[in-house]
Amino acid sequence: MSITKEVKASDATAQKMFSKGTPVEVSSDDDGFEGAWFAATIVKAVGKDKFLVQYQSLRTDDDSGFLREEFDTLHIRPCPPETLVVDHFSLFEEVDALYNDGWWVGVISKVLGGSKYLVYFRDTDEEIEFKHSDLRPHQDWIDGKWIMASQALMKLLYL
Secondary structure: OOOOOOOOOOHHHHHHHOOOOOEEEEOOOOOOOOOOEEEEEEEEEOOOOEEEEEEEEEEOOOOOOEEEEEEEHHHEEEOOOOOOOOOOOOOOOEEEEEEOOEEEEEEEEEEEOOOEEEEEEOOOOEEEEEEHHHEEEOEEEEOOEEEEOOHHHHHHHHO
8 A cells, every 4th residue: 555645846945946948847747657767957937837858868869969858847856865885785674676777666676696686576576686886775756855765674574
């Protein structure tokens, strides 16, 4: 059972936080992309609660440039702050894994040798191997603040 709380930024806050040129992350509700966050840059505001963004890694179908798309403020967040350098991840730690040009939330299911890890993705019931450099500590954007995931809670949920 999961509880989701949608927090909508006020117009003034969104306009200030998401001004032209601001690096952000965006998420999509399209099939196969739910829960992933993709690096983008704000191009311009296109309405009360919408912004045109340009992806930093996704390209147009004809490969002529980076893809642009409109998002409402519920699907845009600032880039997470840099955390202290993590020299290793622990079993059951919640992480973001860089996969198919986006950051996907998973849990360390096995610590392998050579700075590699198996990461389990609950939504797809998949387990994939990642290098340390393709992982970051998971953080949630809640009420306008970045919150580190609770490792203790994750242990309870995944045991």
